[in-house]
Every structure is written in structure tokens, then in C-alpha cells.
Amino acid sequence: EPEVTQTPSHQVTQMGQEVILRCVPISNHLYFYWYRQILGQKVEFLVSFYNNEISEKSEIFDDQFSVERPDGSNFTLKIRSTKLEDSAMYFCASSLGQGELFFGSGTQLSVL
Amino acid sequence: GENVEQHPSTLSVQEGDSAVIKCTYSDSASNYFPWYKQELGKRPQLIIDIRSNVGEKKDQRIAVTLNKTAKHFSLHITETQPEDSAVYFCAPEPSHIQGGKLIFGQGTELSVKP
Numbered sequence: 001e002p003e004v005t006q007t008p009s010h011q012v013t014q015m016g017q018e019v020i021l022r023c024v025p026i027s028n029h030l031y032f033y034w035y036r037q038i039l040g041q042k043v044e045f046l047v048s049f050y051n052n053e054i055s056e057k058s059e060i061f062d063d064q065f066s067v068e069r070p071d072g073s074n075f076t077l078k079i080r081s082t083k084l085e086d087s088a089m090y091f092c093a094s095s096l097g098q099g100e101l102f103f104g105s106g107t108q109l110s111v112l
Numbered sequence: 113g114e115n116v117e118q119h120p121s122t123l124s125v126q127e128g129d130s131a132v133i134k135c136t137y138s139d140s141a142s143n144y145f146p147w148y149k150q151e152l153g154k155r156p157q158l159i160i161d162i163r164s165n166v167g168e169k170k171d172q173r174i175a176v177t178l179n180k181t182a183k184h185f186s187l188h189i190t191e192t193q194p195e196d197s198a199v200y201f202c203a204p205e206p207s208h209i210q211g212g213k214l215i216f217g218q219g220t221e222l223s224v225k226p
Contacts, residue, residue: 030211031210041219042217043201043203043216048212048213056213095211097210099146099161100146100161101158103156103157
């Protein structure tokens with residue numbers, strides 16, 4: 001069964017450093033998303049992406065965040081200058097646009 | 113924006129009992145209503161969903177009921193088993209646009225005691 005894959009599974013970085021989280025969505029999916037989940041809390045929407053541009057973004061997704069689809073398979077989330085409060089599990093998801101989102105196994109980001 | 117609330121936040125039942133989790137939402141334009149299950153340290157996974165033209169949907173021990181007038185939908189799990197223990201999230205889609213985002217509720221931690 002095809003699935004969304006994310007790398008790395010864990011990322012530790014120093015405050016102020018740039019990080020790039022990588023995702024390979026399911027191959028025939030057209031819609032891509034990033035969500036984050038702070039430990040013990042709900043899953044929060046960050047951004048959706050379609051046809052090589054952002055469809056929608058939340059208040060969390062400020063100028064420090066960017067997304068890119070650099071080639072036909074990868075979908076990345078960049079945080080330019082990480083803050084302590086960026087520490088969370090980041091989930092990538094993809095869909096055919098008919099409702100169900102398929103989530104990757106996540107990248108646990110720890111900012112020290 | 114869409115306001116999504118789940119109740120209860122925690123639920124403890126004996127194995128074999130039923131569990132019901134309720135989700136209320138604010139956006140009357142919502143037309144897709146899924147429930148996701150998240151086991152500890154794992155990704156959220158869809159367990160059942162319903163669209164606005166249907167009032168109830170059942171899949172073995174799991175069912176979802178929708179009341180669009182009252183803007184709430186509920187997850188029903190019958191004959192609960194220890195492996196049902198997890199956090200459950202409702203995640204209504206607040207728009208009609210294709211590929212629209214899901215907005216997650218705060219989650220309900222279900223514990224099924226053997």
C-alpha cells in the first residue's frame with residue numbers, strides 16, 4: 001500500500017538554525033499539506049499546497065516558514081530561523097482532493 | 113475560522129462496553145466529517161468518515177452519525193477492545209474547495225480496560 005514518507009524521523013537543531021523537513025507524498029496525489037503537533041496537543045494545520053503554489057496557510061505559518069516542491073516527488077518545509085516553540089512533531093499529508101488525508105509518520109523536531 | 117470542539121477529552125471504559133465521542137463545529141459550509149485515530153507516537157489514521165448528504169455510516173464496530181442542523185457529529189465504538197485505546201480526533205473540512213484542509217479537534221483519549 002502506498003504511503004507518505006518523511007525524513008528525517010528526528011531532527012535536533014540549535015535555536016536560530018535553519019531546518020528542512022522532507023516528505024515524499026503518495027505519487028498520484030495532487031494536494032499536499034503540513035501539520036504540526038506539539039506533544040500532547042491537537043494536530044494543527046500549517047499550510048496546503050496545490051499546483052505548485054500555496055492554497056491556504058494558517059497564522060502559525062509566518063515568514064519564517066516556506067514550502068517547496070523542488071521536483072516531481074519531494075515536498076519540503078523549511079523553517080528559516082528556528083525558535084524553541086517550533087519544537088513539535090511535523091506531519092506531512094497528501095490527498096487526491098476528495099476528503100481523506102494520508103499522513104506520513106512525522107518528523108520530531110527538537111529546538112535547543 | 114472553523115471552531116471545532118470534542119467531548120469528552122478523556123474516556124475510560126471497560127472492555128466490551130460502548131464509547132461515544134462528540135464533535136461540534138461552527139462552519140455550516142462543512143461537508144466532510146472524518147474521524148482519525150492516533151496511537152501513541154504514530155501518525156493519525158482515518159477510521160471512518162461521512163459526507164453531509166448522509167446521516168449515519170457504519171463499519172463493523174465503528175459508526176459515525178451526523179446532525180448538520182445542530183452542527184455536530186459523533187463517533188460510536190461498540191464492543192470496545194484494548195486495542196481501541198488511542199487518541200481520537202474529529203477533523204471536519206470547513207470549506208467546499210477541493211483539497212481543502214481539515215481542522216482537528218482537541219482529541220479524546222480513550223482507554224479500554226481489560
